[in-house]
Amino acid sequence: MREKYLLRCPGCGRSFPDRYTLNCPSGCDTLLRTVYAERRLTPRSLPGIFRYKDWLPIEGHLRVDAGPVSYESEHLARELGLLHLTITFSGYWPERGAGMETCSFKELEAQPTALRLREKGAGGVIQVSSAGNTGRAFCQVSGLTGAPVVVVVPTAAAGRLWTTVPAENVCLITVDGDYSDSIAFGREVCSLPGIVPEGGAKNVARRDGMGTVMLDGTLSAGRLPDYYFQAVGSGTGGIAAWEAAERLVADGRFGPRLPELHLSQNLPFVPMVRAWEAGRRTIVAEDMPDAEAAIARVYADVLTNCHPPWGIRGGVRDAFLASGGRMYAVANEDARGAGRIFAETEEIDLDPAAAVAVASLARAMEEGLIDPGKHILLNVTGGGYQRVAEDLDRYPVDPFLRVAAGTTLDGDLRDDIEAWLAEQEVAAYA
Numbered sequence: 001m002r003e004k005y006l007l008r009c010p011g012c013g014r015s016f017p018d019r020y021t022l023n024c025p026s027g028c029d030t031l032l033r034t035v036y037a038e039r040r041l042t043p044r045s046l047p048g049i050f051r052y053k054d055w056l057p058i059e060g061h062l063r064v065d066a067g068p069v070s071y072e073s074e075h076l077a078r079e080l081g082l083l084h085l086t087i088t089f090s091g092y093w094p095e096r097g098a099g100m101e102t103c104s105f106k107e108l109e110a111q112p113t114a115l116r117l118r119e120k121g122a123g124g125v126i127q128v129s130s131a132g133n134t135g136r137a138f139c140q141v142s143g144l145t146g147a148p149v150v151v152v153v154p155t156a157a158a159g160r161l162w163t164t165v166p167a168e169n170v171c172l173i174t175v176d177g178d179y180s181d182s183i184a185f186g187r188e189v190c191s192l193p194g195i196v197p198e199g200g201a202k203n204v205a206r207r208d209g210m211g212t213v214m215l216d217g218t219l220s221a222g223r224l225p226d227y228y229f230q231a232v233g234s235g236t237g238g239i240a241a242w243e244a245a246e247r248l249v250a251d252g253r254f255g256p257r258l259p260e261l262h263l264s265q266n267l268p269f270v271p272m273v274r275a276w277e278a279g280r281r282t283i284v285a286e287d288m289p290d291a292e293a294a295i296a297r298v299y300a301d302v303l304t305n306c307h308p309p310w311g312i313r314g315g316v317r318d319a320f321l322a323s324g325g326r327m328y329a330v331a332n333e334d335a336r337g338a339g340r341i342f343a344e345t346e347e348i349d350l351d352p353a354a355a356v357a358v359a360s361l362a363r364a365m366e367e368g369l370i371d372p373g374k375h376i377l378l379n380v381t382g383g384g385y386q387r388v389a390e391d392l393d394r395y396p397v398d399p400f401l402r403v404a405a406g407t408t409l410d411g412d413l414r415d416d417i418e419a420w421l422a423e424q425e426v427a428a429y430a
């Protein structure tokens with residue numbers, strides 16, 4: 001039987017079967033890619049993102065009806081003076097059929113990642129470091145599937161960790177510091193046997209899950225967009241959009257050209273914007289002056305990743321080189337204003353990060369950076385929090401441990417986490 005997909009390294013060109021592989025076995029510093037046997041996209045009658053199962057690195061599916069929802073905008077398009085604006089919305093908006101109850105596109109990553117680990121993993125509990133939204137999405141999937149997860153977030157973001165179903169298999173660790181401190185402690189936790197890093201941008205399930213936005217937007221419009229707009233922190237969604245667009249070009253029915261990438265960050269923390277403007281292959285310290293203070297001042301703090309996969313082979317810079325496009329640095333007040341305009345015109349509240357993307361689109365129009373007659377895909381990466389608060393019960397996730405920034409995994413902490421692990425029937429996932 002032929003494999004549904006193989007992984008391919010864009011460095012050495014080797015292809016190999018997936019064993020929840022995050023890195024090239026030959027040691028290349030690259031983002032591995034999935035190469036699917038199916039070259040034509042056939043949507044399935046399955047819930048949520050599993051509609052696009054042919055191009056997801058999983059065999060089964062979850063019974064979770066939470067996928068991206070696309071529609072042709074009238075009101076925002078008119079407000080901005082655009083002729084063809086497709087909005088792809090990830091969040092909670094029942095009137096539009098959007099059922100992502102944790103309100104962000106991070107559920108697109110969490111669902112296939114949890115499933116891929118169960119199907120392909122060597123056994124283990126997944127660990128996720130997050131500024132809040134990713135952690136909430138993984139907690140939700142844990143609540144829905146029972147799969148245990150270790151989530152590490154900044155203490156200040158602990159209030160963002162809630163689910164709409166009880167999640168009893170979550171080990172939530174809060175770190176008195178920022179997102180980077182959470183990533184550092186998450187790495188410590190992964191030194192424990194039985195804990196597996198989810199892999200961030202290196203995880204093909206995360207990228208292909210996010211790529212469903214491009215698939216859904218393209219099927220909805222009947223063609224590939226000319227421009228793709230999204231706010232980025234790690235930039236994984238930008239890479240995913242490029243990869244999905246390449247597959248759609250190869251499919252042959254949606255147009256021959258890759259969409260330009262129009263990616264945005266929130267001032268004053270805009271490392272990828274600076275690296276892009278300077279034409280730099282790597283992100284350097286001067287791209288993040290006064291990082292700590294800058295991070296504390298942004299409106300959309302989920303966009304504050306200090307180590308995005310920018311210069312790595314197959315990363316955000318390569319996505320730009322292949323697709324063209326540009327980066328935008330968006331001020332807080334512009335993002336807030338764009339969020340208000342979106343709420344007035346489309347009638348749903350936005351995650352601050354999604355408001356940054358809307359502001360970048362408004363700027364592109366004001367400054368004549370795009371042709372208003374061309375086709376645009378706006379990735380609205382989160383929204384509907386007010387609706388969820390009105391419609392659904394929310395269960396806060398209680399922290400299991402709280403640690404200081406820079407903490408290493410000493411004996412007591414190790415014992416606590418191992419005791420939690422022992423309770424999780426890890427064997428069920430072996």
Ligand SMILES: Cc1ncc(COP(=O)(O)O)c(C=O)c1O
Pocket residue numbers: 104105106131133134231232233234235236237238302303305351353354381382
């Ligand atoms: C709502 C929302 N939009 C955009 C982003 C940016 O995603 P990424 O960090 O993968 O670039 C995030 C990240 O957490 C997010 O939560």
